[in-house]
Amino acid sequence: MAEQGDDDYIKCARCRCKYHNNDESIKDNFGFNRLHEQLKTCVKCRNRSKQYQQDNFEKLAQKRHQYWIDNKDTINAQRQELIRTADESNGTVKYCNRCYKNKPVIDFVCPNGKSYNACYPCLERKYG
Numbered sequence: 001m002a003e004q005g006d007d008d009y010i011k012c013a014r015c016r017c018k019y020h021n022n023d024e025s026i027k028d029n030f031g032f033n034r035l036h037e038q039l040k041t042c043v044k045c046r047n048r049s050k051q052y053q054q055d056n057f058e059k060l061a062q063k064r065h066q067y068w069i070d071n072k073d074t075i076n077a078q079r080q081e082l083i084r085t086a087d088e089s090n091g092t093v094k095y096c097n098r099c100y101k102n103k104p105v106i107d108f109v110c111p112n113g114k115s116y117n118a119c120y121p122c123l124e125r126k127y128g
């Protein structure tokens with residue numbers, strides 16, 4: 001049996017399916033984001049989760065809301081802590097008030113050179 005190097009295949013980060021590592025296959029099975037980076041999950045997985053979210057929109061929103069109610073204090077405390085860390089980072093990280101994460105400041109710079117209180121990936125998700 002011929003040995004296949006890992007370079008011959010790319011794995012989907014979610015279903016672990018292997019796809020051929022060539023331009024054509026990557027284009028068909030993964031696709032690229034706006035920065036022309038290869039997406040980490042395959043088209044099948046992305047469609048599946050999109051479909052799931054559409055089918056269960058109400059349920060998922062309710063679940064998120066319930067989680068928020070149950071863990072409000074913890075979540076708030078974690079967010080305050082992140083905001084504090086960002087404030088003390090000397091401008092190296094910034095707190096995104098949409099994904100509630102600290103990210104490198106560079107992630108907040110939009111193509112127009114401005115930056116907002118949400119990171120660019122979050123803004124892109126909304127407007128892209």
Ligand SMILES: [Zn+2]
Nearest residue numbers: 012015042045
């Ligand atoms: Zn997949």
Ligand SMILES: [Zn+2]
Nearest residue numbers: 096099119122
């Ligand atoms: Zn964000």
